[in-house]
Amino acid sequence: MKKILLFLVFAYSFSFGQTKEFPLKNEDFSEIVLNKQMYFEGIILKDSVFKLKLGNIVKNPEKPNVYLVSGSSDVDGSQAEFLGEMIFNEKYDVKGEADQMLLFGDFYFIEKKSGEHSGTFKGKFRIQANKDLKIVQKFSTITFKGKWKNYSGNLDFDVWWANFTPTDISKVIFK
Numbered sequence: 346m347k348k349i350l351l352f353l354v355f356a357y358s359f360s361f362g363q364t365k366e367f368p369l370k371n372e373d374f375s376e377i378v379l380n381k382q383m384y385f386e387g388i389i390l391k392d393s394v395f396k397l398k399l400g401n402i403v404k405n406p407e408k409p410n411v412y413l414v415s416g417s418s419d420v421d422g423s424q425a426e427f428l429g430e431m432i433f434n435e436k437y438d439v440k441g442e443a444d445q446m447l448l449f450g451d452f453y454f455i456e457k458k459s460g461e462h463s464g465t466f467k468g469k470f471r472i473q474a475n476k477d478l479k480i481v482q483k484f485s486t487i488t489f490k491g492k493w494k495n496y497s498g499n500l501d502f503d504v505w506w507a508n509f510t511p512t513d514i515s516k517v518i519f520k
Contacts, residue, residue, distance in 0.1 A: 370409035387506030429454030448472040449520035464495035469519040
């Protein structure tokens with residue numbers, strides 16, 4: 346009986362524990378994510394204005410769903426450069442809009458600066474874009490939502506930013 350139970354646990358973890366391969370690994374989303382090198386704006390600590398700008402993004406040739414990014418953040422005048430990665434995980438069609446897709450993934454950014462107001466960003470991102478990446482006429486919406494934690498571990502804040510102004514960030518769906 347133990348062998349059967351062990352086999353079932355192994356089979357379950359093998360079949361459901363594997364991550365799906367990102368279906369658009371051959372596409373390049375760098376230009377969309379760069380956001381024309383304009384600032385993303387959002388909120389940290391419920392009411393502090395937060396800005397983030399991506400300066401460079403490079404697709405990892407060994408892991409085609411991973412993008413290496415660099416940029417800068419600005420919270421009430423306190424600026425820091427960061428390095429990190431964005432990992433594309435899932436793609437869905439947009440119901441009612443045949444030419445649109447939703448892309449979901451994870452991000453992790455590490456600020457280079459030291460001090461109490463420097464740390465890491467970790468969370469989820471969501472992109473709505475044209476399926477045909479060559480069409481740049483329609484603006485893609487990009488939203489990030491996660492946590493910022495400082496290096497000393499005594500500050501931990503919810504944070505979000507986007508390239509548009511959502512009326513209610515709680516209604517934006519992340520996977």
